[in-house]
Amino acid sequence: MKVIQVRHAGGEYPVYVGQGLLGMTSILDRHLEGRVLVVSDQNVAKHYLDRLRPTLSRIQHKRKIILPAGEEYKTVASWQRILDELVELKAQRDATILALGGGVVGDMAGFAAASYMRGIRVIQMPTTLLAQVDAAVGGKTGVNHPQGKNLIGAFHQPAAVIADLDTLQTLDERDYRAGLAEVVKYGAIRDPGFFAWLDARADALAARVPDALVEAVYQSVRNKAEVVAADEKEAGQRALLNFGHTFGHALETFTAYQRYRHGEAVAIGMVLAARLSEFLGRCPTGTSDRLERLLQRLGLDTRLPADADPDRLLNLMRLDKKNRADQIRLILLDDIGQASVTPCPADDIREVLVK
Ligand SMILES: NC(=O)c1ccc[n+]([C@@H]2O[C@H](COP(=O)([O-])OP(=O)(O)OC[C@H]3O[C@@H](n4cnc5c(N)ncnc54)[C@H](O)[C@@H]3O)[C@@H](O)[C@H]2O)c1
Structure with a gap:
């Protein structure tokens, strides 16, 4: 496994790059705090949600939301659904969102983390090559508006990025x-x-x-x-x-x-x-x-x-x-x-x- 520290105005965060990382409880344990909401899409959840089970089984207050896959669902309505889940979870300022998916999931979950209670933690777990090398790093988050791509969004840096290269084997x-x-x-x-x-x-x-x-x-x-x-x-x-x-x-x-x-x-x-x-x-x-x-x-x-x-x-x-x-x-x-x-x-x- 390799680790890159990303520096930004408010601090820094690690990006872990390697194989078998989703199942490695030691990495996630280091970064999880408070109540946990997992955000994923239907394609990714089918393959990889189970790999988080060892870590998640130890967390008492958690929920998950599995959104339909695809750019057409990167909308204000999906973002609202993530916020609704956070409310249901009774998430406080110390809660963590786990974004498991491609750039669409990462951008939406990141934007929900940026806006819920003016900012909670998000851990990006990118599962596409594009998300691993680009979208998950750098703190740009957002959703589309019918009049334009990524028209609504915020800068919100993740607490950590976990890029498990094994996930790339099932990518189209x-x-x-x-x-x-x-x-x-x-x-x-x-x-x-x-x-x-x-x-x-x-x-x-x-x-x-x-x-x-x-x-x-x-x-x-x-x-x-x-x-x-x-x-x-x-x-x-x-x-x-x-x-x-x-x-x-x-x-x-x-x-x-x-x-x-x-x-x-x-x-x-x-x-x-x-x-x-x-x-x-x-x-x-x-x-x-x-x-x-x-x-x-x-x-x-x-x-x-x-x-x-x-x-x-x-x-x-x-x-x-x-x-x-x-x-x-x-x-x-x-x-x-x-x-x-x-x-x-x-x-x-x-x-x-x-x-
Ligand atoms: N925030 C940023 O800085 C930034 C940078 C570049 C792109 N983006 C955004 O990223 C989005 C595109 O990201 P993307 O290309 O990852 O698209 P995506 O998230 O839609 O994923 C592509 C498809 O692959 C599926 N998938 C994801 N991981 C998989 C896996 N491991 N195995 C099998 N299927 C899998 C998804 O369900 C989806 O159907 C765009 O919305 C773009 O605006 C953001």
């Missing part, structure tokens, strides 16, 4: 690959050594070999922890984590959120951003090919679909919230392992969208 192939795109992102924007390691172990990673998974999740969390420690509220370097996301969001919107997982769209977006970086002469020739080859070996699509309409994509990119004064601000690569926020002229962006 597409969800797994989508998580790998975010793993590659850390190497591409700030860690050339990690990128080289990913290149060397791509086949093991695609096959979910446990020791490769430990290293990939550990290095990703370490990178995310360094970024959020330096910029907790997204004033500066945290923006680099959006590499590939402006193109990716436009593609997700263009395909009405029906065709791509978020990470799949980000993979295509990262390659487009790298191509643009090269086109503008910002990074060495061959950088985007290196990135594309790695993503392909991990099983990800890297090209825009044949029906993609460059002008519509460009218009969607203009709506991105990072933009200032009508320029489209993108994260571009200066090299593998180095990125910066750059305002880009629409005509240049169009060049890479039409190719």
